[in-house]
Amino acid sequence: MTIPSIDPAAAGAPPRIERCRACAHAWLTPRGFCPRCGADDASTEDITGVGRVEAVTVVHRAAQPSAVGPAPYTIALVAAEAAPGLRFMALAPGPVAVGDRVRVTRHGDRGAPYLVAREAAFRDGTLEQ
Numbered sequence: 568m569t570i571p572s573i574d575p576a577a578a579g580a581p582p583r584i585e586r587c588r589a590c591a592h593a594w595l596t597p598r599g600f601c602p603r604c605g606a607d608d609a610s611t612e613d614i615t616g617v618g619r620v621e622a623v624t625v626v627h628r629a630a631q632p633s634a635v636g637p638a639p640y641t642i643a644l645v646a647a648e649a650a651p652g653l654r655f656m657a658l659a660p661g662p663v664a665v666g667d668r669v670r671v672t673r674h675g676d677r678g679a680p681y682l683v684a685r686e687a688a689f690r691d692g693t694l695e696q
């Protein structure tokens with residue numbers, strides 16, 4: 568896995584996805600065709616980034632130098648509410664647990680495969696700004 572550089576200008580921006588106009592399938596990494604149906608007609612949209620943590624991994628030894636800083640760091644798999652079936656691999660700046668509702672923001676350019684989950688964005692169903 569190649570870890571992209573972080574673009575400070577994109578920090579905090581909403582996740583940007585592509586959505587197939589033929590079948591409505593959504594995906595994160597830009598490509599020239601729909602991975603589900605093969606159509607080459609996709610729209611680009613920003614989504615809220617709100618989702619629920621499905622898995623958490625703490626990386627203690629990185630396989631290669633990391634753009635996110637020295638290990639250890641925490642990676643969360645977050646299921647996006649705005650695009651069912653779409654999941655983000657997100658760097659968590661603080662503790663997160665499976666089941667937490669978080670907001671994911673973009674911290675790289677359009678091709679960056681990971682985003683950053685803001686810690687404890689929701690408590691008791693209320694968004695904390």
Ligand SMILES: [Zn+2]
Nearest residue numbers: 587590601604
């Ligand atoms: Zn499609």
